[in-house]
Amino acid sequence: IMALGIYATVVRFAQGLGPATNLSDQFPWGLWIGFDILVGVGLAAGGFVIAATVHIFHLEKYEDIARPTILTAFLGYVLVVVALLIDIGRPYRIWHPMVMGNPHSVMFEVAMCVMFYTTVLALEFSPLVLKRFNLQKPLKIINAVYIPLVILGVLLSTLHQSSLGTVYVIVPDKLYGLWYTPLLPVFFFLSAIAGGLAMTIFESFMSWRAFGRRLEHDLLEGVARTIVVVLAVLLVWKFMDLNGRGNLPLMFKVTQESVMFWGEMGLGVVLPMILFLIPKVRASEGGLFFGAMLTIMGFIINRLNVAITGMARASGVNYMPSWMEFAITAAIVALGFY
Numbered sequence: 023i024m025a026l027g028i029y030a031t032v033v034r035f036a037q038g039l040g041p042a043t044n045l046s047d048q049f050p051w052g053l054w055i056g057f058d059i060l061v062g063v064g065l066a067a068g069g070f071v072i073a074a075t076v077h078i079f080h081l082e083k084y085e086d087i088a089r090p091t092i093l094t095a096f097l098g099y100v101l102v103v104v105a106l107l108i109d110i111g112r113p114y115r116i117w118h119p120m121v122m123g124n125p126h127s128v129m130f131e132v133a134m135c136v137m138f139y140t141t142v143l144a145l146e147f148s149p150l151v152l153k154r155f156n157l158q159k160p161l162k163i164i165n166a167v168y169i170p171l172v173i174l175g176v177l178l179s180t181l182h183q184s185s186l187g188t189v190y191v192i193v194p195d196k197l198y199g200l201w202y203t204p205l206l207p208v209f210f211f212l213s214a215i216a217g218g219l220a221m222t223i224f225e226s227f228m229s230w231r232a233f234g235r236r237l238e239h240d241l242l243e244g245v246a247r248t249i250v251v252v253l254a255v256l257l258v259w260k261f262m263d264l265n266g267r268g269n270l271p272l273m274f275k276v277t278q279e280s281v282m283f284w285g286e287m288g289l290g291v292v293l294p295m296i297l298f299l300i301p302k303v304r305a306s307e308g309g310l311f312f313g314a315m316l317t318i319m320g321f322i323i324n325r326l327n328v329a330i331t332g333m334a335r336a337s338g339v340n341y342m343p344s345w346m347e348f349a350i351t352a353a354i355v356a357l358g359f360y
Contacts, residue, residue: 023349023352023353023354023356024353024357026349026352026353027349027350027352027353027354027356028353029113029349030042030110030345030346030347030350030353031350031353033346034108034346034350038111039111041127042344042346042347043343043344043346043347044341044342044343044344044347045183045341046236046339046341048337048338048339049333049334049337049339050115050310050339051329051333052329052330052341052347053193053330053343053344053348054105054108054109054327054350054351055327056071056324056325056326056329056330057322057325057351058101058102058105058106058108058109058328058351058354059102059105059106059109059186059326060325061101061321061325061326062098062101062105062331063099063102063136063182063183063186063214064139064183064186064210064213064214064217064218064325065096065098065218065221065318066091066094066095066096066098066099066102066218066221067095067179067214067215067216067217067218067219067221068069068091068094068095068218068219068220068221068222069091069092069094069095069096069098069143069146069179069218070076070095070175070176070180070218071215071218071219072084072087072088072140072219072222073088073091073092073146073172073175073176074091074172075088075178076088078169078173078176079173083241084235084244086238086241086254087222087226087238087241087242087245089147089150089226090225090229090251091222091225092143092146092147092227093201094221095143095218096140096143096144096146096147096224097358098171098358099136099139099140100140101354102136102137103140103357103359104354105350105351105354108350111284112162115239119133119134119137119139120134127187127298128185128189128192129189131181131182131185131205132182132185132186135178135179135181135182136182138174138178138282138338139175139178139179139182142174142175142178143173143175144202145164145172146168146172148164149161149164149168149181150158152164156161156269166305176248180211183214184207184208185207185208186210187206187207187208187209187210187211187328188206188207188324189346190202190206190328190329191203191204191207192257193333195336196333196336196337197328197332197333197336198271198272198279198331198332198333198335198336199267199269199272200264200272200273200280200283200285200332201327201328202330202332203264203267204262205259205263206328208259208311209256209259209260212252212256213256213257213321213324214321215252216249216252216256216321217318217321219245219248219252219317220249220294220313220314220315220317220318220321221314221318222242222245222314223242223245223246223310223311223314223349224276224311224314224315226238226242226317227307227310227311227314231306233336239307239310241303241311242310243304246298246304246310246313246314247298247304249294249298249313249314249317250298253291253294253295253317254295256291257287257292257295258292260287278331278334279327279331279332279335282323282327282331283327285323286323286324286327287319287320288315289316289319290316290318290319290320290321290322290323290324290325291320291322293316294313294314294316294317294320297309297312297313297316298313344345
């Protein structure tokens with residue numbers, strides 16, 4: 023996987039986006055935006071949720087899963103930055119927003135928040151590294167500003183998790199009605215919370231399987247119950263919005279969009295809600311893991327629906343990612359697991 027990804031990356035930077043991708047002027051944002059950016063940022067949302075739970079709301083029983091969650095979020099953001107460097111046409115200009123800011127641009131706000139939040143995540147995780155190397159002076163400085171760092175991280179993450187949805191609010195004539203809504207920033211934020219918490223369960227389960235470390239089952243049960251509440255709010259609000267805008271009938275037309283929509287809502291919202299409401303499922307390691315996987319899969323389908331499925335009809339072209347796009351995405355995911 024890594025060898026194919028490296029080869030595709032060399033082709034992308036040596037020959038440009040054209041030879042390496044199936045992107046075009048009609049469909050300029052594809053798999054790398056839909057998966058590498060929108061999914062990568064969203065699945066890292068567990069970092070700010072758990073950090074706020076422990077350090078702001080003082081639910082300290084969740085402290086055992088706070089550090090691995092923050093580490094997962096930090097690695098996720100680092101890989102998002104790597105993916106962004108590959109995706110943008112002129113990556114050597116990625117520093118331009120820092121000196122050529124446009125406060126009226128949603129993408130400018132997203133760029134700055136991702137940049138600052140990645141830094142904040144690194145600082146939030148730094149106490150473990152500083153303790154390991156016995157660096158007492160910088161450790162005292164970090165401890166002194168840790169709570170403000172967490173608050174800043176929550177604010178930054180809230181801003182850009184929702185703003186990723188705002189990017190698509192500006193294309194009302196292009197995004198299909200099952201996904202277009204002025205409330206898209208709210209839905210992006212809620213789904214990111216659910217996806218990020220599900221990623222916390224996934225990471226804990228995989229660490230338990232790989233390293234034999236204790237699985238914080240009672241804590242993960244609480245996370246699962248929280249996911250149910252978030253998904254329930256998202257589900258009810260989504261259908262109220264569709265009904266209010268007169269787009270509910272689109273669900274019952276036999277189209278590619280409706281099939282993908284039902285897959286997203288059924289697989290990633292309704293089914294994990296039902297599973298997590300069953301005490302026997304929450305009491306089982308396998309049940310927690312399966313419910314979390316369904317939530318993550320639904321989240322991924324949602325982001326791909328917004329970025330690709332929902333934009334395809336208006337673009338007038340049939341976009342299918344090239345094998346190099348798949349190879350680079352798979353290599354980034356593999357690097358994250360490694």
